[in-house]
Amino acid sequence: MRAAGTFSVHTFTPTELGPDPVVPTGTPVGVARMEKRFGGEVAGRSATLFTSAFDQTTGVGTYVAMESFEGSLDGRSGAFNFAHSATTSGSDRTAEFFTIVPSSGTGELAGISGAGGMAVDSDGTHRIWFDYEIG
Numbered sequence: 001m002r003a004a005g006t007f008s009v010h011t012f013t014p015t016e017l018g019p020d021p022v023v024p025t026g027t028p029v030g031v032a033r034m035e036k037r038f039g040g041e042v043a044g045r046s047a048t049l050f051t052s053a054f055d056q057t058t059g060v061g062t063y064v065a066m067e068s069f070e071g072s073l074d075g076r077s078g079a080f081n082f083a084h085s086a087t088t089s090g091s092d093r094t095a096e097f098f099t100i101v102p103s104s105g106t107g108e109l110a111g112i113s114g115a116g117g118m119a120v121d122s123d124g125t126h127r128i129w130f131d132y133e134i135g
């Protein structure tokens with residue numbers, strides 16, 4: 001099954017990395033906590049741990065995120081975790097990864113498995129979809 005929707009970032013809170021160990025590289029590493037809100041066939045919210053190595057000046061970098069989602073897919077209510085990552089050279093998304101964490105589903109989403117993806121439209125709309133099974 002596929003459930004699709006849009007999302008917006010409700011909060012984005014950068015978190016300081018501890019002083020040890022710090023390894024200087026050409027691209028700074030950052031960590032943030034986020035809350036996202038979803039609408040459409042994917043409805044609800046998520047708490048996200050977001051990590052990145054990203055150059056603000058050039059727009060080049062890679063992120064890795066772990067999300068805890070609660071809400072509904074196609075009207076089925078519950079919660080589950082999903083992870084995703086991508087790389088950008090400033091105007092594209094490559095090396096994308098997206099997976100639903102096995103055994104993480106609750107409620108009507110217990111037993112969920114699958115994958116999905118994200119895209120950003122030219123007008124800035126953020127889209128998400130899950131290709132999933134329950135069982």
